[in-house]
Amino acid sequence: RAARAGYAVAMKPSANKSQRRGQAMTLAEQIAFFEKNHYLLLPNALTPTEVAGANAAIDAHRAEHPGLWGRGNRGQSVHCFLHLQQLDFMLRHPSWYEVARQAMDDTLVFSEFSIMFRSGYQKAGMESWHRDFGPDDNQRLGITALSVIYYMTEVTMETPRYCLVPASNRQNEAPRKLSEDSEDREGELQITGPAGSALLVNAGIWHCGRWSANPAERRTVHLYLQSSRRAPVSVHNVFPKRLWDSPDAEQRRYFGHHNALTRAVVDAYSR
Secondary structure, eight states: OOOOTHHHHHHHHHHHHHHHHOOGHHHHHHHHHHHHHEEEEESSOOOOHHHHHHHHHHHHHHHHHGSSSOOEEEEEEGGGTTTTTGGGGTTTTTTHHHHHHHHHOEEEEEEEEEEEEEEOOOEHEEEEHHHBOOOOTTSSOSSSSSOOOOOOSSSSSTSEEEEEEETOOOOOOOOSSSTTTTOTTTTTTEEEEETEEOOOOTSSSSEEEEEEOSSEEEEEEEEEETTTSOSSSOOOOOOOHHSSSSSHHHHHHHTTOOOHHHHHHHHHHHH
């Protein structure tokens, strides 16, 4: 169903349809929308109190452990995962979890966590169009991995923003320009939303980032999810013991698909 113009998804001229607010859909509608378009935007998935608490925890970690964060205008940390248990509630959040579980045919497991920030006053421009993974022809929807992106700051057409082309996961080449003198691409959506929005996407769709000279910092929390039927798609995190050493069987399963780095650490410290 189409959204009204400017209703949390900014549409390019070639994109004449988009989604309604994710929370306004029933679960069945969310699942159907995602399986057709390979993305789902959920504005206000987190409450203002949750956003403020998470951002305060991130700020404290950056101050206490600066060596675990990238430096410069674009920074990212994967090792903050070891400490930031205040953000654990975001790792299997009810706003998107059931849609993701259905997309992965009940084999959904956790794969990666990171936090990214980009300083303000950047030169306006864009990153190249790319996709994180090719399609998995053995998966019902062709999904190799899912990505969840939380907006921890407001994202507007005046700030840096994430762009995607819906249902482009089986498209071999990057989307074509609308014209030679334009950076706008066929079918492109620029995804905007308030702080606390969550965006669930097939990580195999074509996407890019657009940047701006807005003075505000852009901050996002990123997750990768995948099927337990394939080897881990990410190798960067050490999974904290607090997550996988749990009396809850579903939590053990969800956080138990360990990459080689986590297995090495667990083996070393269990001897």
